[in-house]
Amino acid sequence: MRNLVRSIVTGAAALLMFGSAQAADGVDAIKQRGTLNVGVKADYKPFGYRDPAGTIVGIEPDLAADIAKRLGVKLELVPVAASNRIEFLQQGKIDLLIATMSDRPERRRVVQAIEPLYYSDYVNILLNKKAGIKDWADLKGKPVCATSGAWYNKDIAKSYGPEIVAFDGSEKPLFAMKQGNCIGYVYDQTFLQGKLIEDEWKADYDLPLKGVLPSPWMIAVALENTSLQKLLEDTTKDWMKTGFIVDAEKKWGITPTEYSVSMHEQYKDK
Amino acid sequence: MSNAEPGHRLAVLLPYRLAPTRISVRISPLSAAILCFCAILAASTAWAESGPTMLSPLQVILKWSPLLLRGFAFNILISLLAMLLGTVAGLGLGLALLSEFRPLAAISWLITQFFRNAPWLVLLFFVMFLVPFQVIMFKTTIPLPDWIKATVGFALPVMANVAEVVRGAVRSIPSTQWEAAESLSFTRRQTMWLIMLPQCIKRMLPPWMNVYALVAMSTVLASIVGVSEMLTLTAQVHAAEGGRPELFAPLYGFALLCFFLYCYPINLWTARLERRFRVR
Numbered sequence: 041m042r043n044l045v046r047s048i049v050t051g052a053a054a055l056l057m058f059g060s061a062q063a064a065d066g067v068d069a070i071k072q073r074g075t076l077n078v079g080v081k082a083d084y085k086p087f088g089y090r091d092p093a094g095t096i097v098g099i100e101p102d103l104a105a106d107i108a109k110r111l112g113v114k115l116e117l118v119p120v121a122a123s124n125r126i127e128f129l130q131q132g133k134i135d136l137l138i139a140t141m142s143d144r145p146e147r148r149r150v151v152q153a154i155e156p157l158y159y160s161d162y163v164n165i166l167l168n169k170k171a172g173i174k175d176w177a178d179l180k181g182k183p184v185c186a187t188s189g190a191w192y193n194k195d196i197a198k199s200y201g202p203e204i205v206a207f208d209g210s211e212k213p214l215f216a217m218k219q220g221n222c223i224g225y226v227y228d229q230t231f232l233q234g235k236l237i238e239d240e241w242k243a244d245y246d247l248p249l250k251g252v253l254p255s256p257w258m259i260a261v262a263l264e265n266t267s268l269q270k271l272l273e274d275t276t277k278d279w280m281k282t283g284f285i286v287d288a289e290k291k292w293g294i295t296p297t298e299y300s301v302s303m304h305e306q307y308k309d310k
Numbered sequence: 311m312s313n314a315e316p317g318h319r320l321a322v323l324l325p326y327r328l329a330p331t332r333i334s335v336r337i338s339p340l341s342a343a344i345l346c347f348c349a350i351l352a353a354s355t356a357w358a359e360s361g362p363t364m365l366s367p368l369q370v371i372l373k374w375s376p377l378l379l380r381g382f383a384f385n386i387l388i389s390l391l392a393m394l395l396g397t398v399a400g401l402g403l404g405l406a407l408l409s410e411f412r413p414l415a416a417i418s419w420l421i422t423q424f425f426r427n428a429p430w431l432v433l434l435f436f437v438m439f440l441v442p443f444q445v446i447m448f449k450t451t452i453p454l455p456d457w458i459k460a461t462v463g464f465a466l467p468v469m470a471n472v473a474e475v476v477r478g479a480v481r482s483i484p485s486t487q488w489e490a491a492e493s494l495s496f497t498r499r500q501t502m503w504l505i506m507l508p509q510c511i512k513r514m515l516p517p518w519m520n521v522y523a524l525v526a527m528s529t530v531l532a533s534i535v536g537v538s539e540m541l542t543l544t545a546q547v548h549a550a551e552g553g554r555p556e557l558f559a560p561l562y563g564f565a566l567l568c569f570f571l572y573c574y575p576i577n578l579w580t581a582r583l584e585r586r587f588r589v590r
Binding site: 082083084085089090091092093094119120121123124127131132133210211215234235237238239240241 | 364373374376377380439442443535536538542543545546547548549550552553554555
């Protein structure tokens with residue numbers, strides 16, 4: 041009986057203590073703690089993925105490491121998924137998010153976005169090098185693979201007139217393209233660039249066209265965390281000035297995107 | 311006929327023996343392992359003929375096996391801790407179920423039924439989102455990492471299942487023992503701790519091990535709530551290898567193999583104990 045009472049009490053205490061968690065806030069709190077907790081992806085090559093030792097590496101972990109260096113604290117990378125990243129930020133489990141997160145109005149209501157936006161994804165098309173497509177207009181009437189449900193499929197079809205063949209997920213359309221069911225695969229440019237790092241794709245495939253329909257990504261901090269927000273805004277501007285992001289893209293083997301190149305141009309002389 | 315074998319000519323009826331019933335198909339753990347390994351090997355050799363430049367699935371698994379096995383060790387750690395926590399709590403709950411104090415028995419019955427009949431994943435979600443990532447107690451911050459929370463989440467259903475195991479075992483002991491103990495002026499508590507529970511241990515062991523095997527296999531549920539255990543790492547490794555579709559089966563097959571090799575001997579052992587301790 042005493043056992044039971046004890047277990048009930050501990051259980052109840054564990055459940056009731058959720059009010060006592062404190063969100064870490066501000067640069068001072070981070071410095072005091074001595075670690076910067078950053079939420080990054082661990083399954084999106086080359087923006088954040090695991091190496092065989094288990095360490096999370098990639099473009100975004102590099103950005104996070106630079107922030108930690110500027111703060112003079114240790115870096116702690118927390119792997120996040122789309123389903124839990126905002127939750128983690130609001131709980132204070134992580135100080136900031138650099139996790140391939142698109143800028144959306146509904147997200148702006150719950151987290152603080154860092155301006156200027158650090159990166160941008162585009163819609164692009166992975167093409168066989170032999171396809172001979174030089175411009176989006178050349179796609180007219182040609183079969184093009186896509187992922188069903190992607191928001192831009194309709195826009196692409198309307199603007200450039202290809203015949204969209206949609207499949208679930210990203211593996212099936214890639215496979216269909218290899219089988220020759222379509223001449224290319226329309227998808228997120230960042231994902232396609234990740235494919236081009238792989239030997240499997242880089243020999244025969246290419247992204248010859250300019251990305252369209254930009255969809256900027258944001259670094260996010262908790263709402264009202266003004267000191268960290270300020271620091272990150274300055275950091276982002278400095279990255280753009282020095283070309284840090286362009287260099288990171290080159291380091292991890294992808295062609296610098298139009299967005300990061302133009303932002304670098306824009307801030308270079310400031 | 312010779313008279314040299316007197317044993318055969320005894321007039322007494324020898325005790326009737328039941329032929330031991332055995333499950334007809336029984337694979338030893340070793341041959342199961344070899345079987346699985348061959349399947350993976352076959353898959354990878356079939357693949358190797360098509361592309362010479364990339365790593366074959368077997369090479370990929372070898373390259374990542376230290377990380378994946380570390381993840382698996384984490385699954386085992388979670389399962390062991392959840393079992394420990396759940397067993398201690400479940401023993402308390404099981405004894406409360408047997409209490410003669412009606413309200414206590416009723417409350418613990420309610421708790422047991424609730425946690426036994428709730429989906430494990432729902433309990434896990436509940437714990438993950440209700441319990442904070444750290445607690446501040448007496449000005450010291452105690453971090454509660456995800457895997458600790460997941461452990462607590464798994465311990466809850468374990469607790470309820472162990473409570474039922476305890477209750478069942480105690481109930482299965484002939485009531486004459488209670489009467490005998492009472493006639494020897496043992497108190498109820500003494501009877502429970504000194505007479506009943508020691509006898510129950512061997513009855514509880516097989517079902518308890520069954521619960522453990524279930525917990526060990528369920529720990530992969532933690533991947534859904536973002537704990538970096540084996541299944542999460544498998545998905546991340548698949549991404550790091552460029553998400554090649556032909557790696558899907560070998561990588562997840564490897565996870566399957568690890569769990570099988572861990573759980574199958576436990577089940578064999580459980581079956582053996584069950585046979586040995588069978589209540590006649």
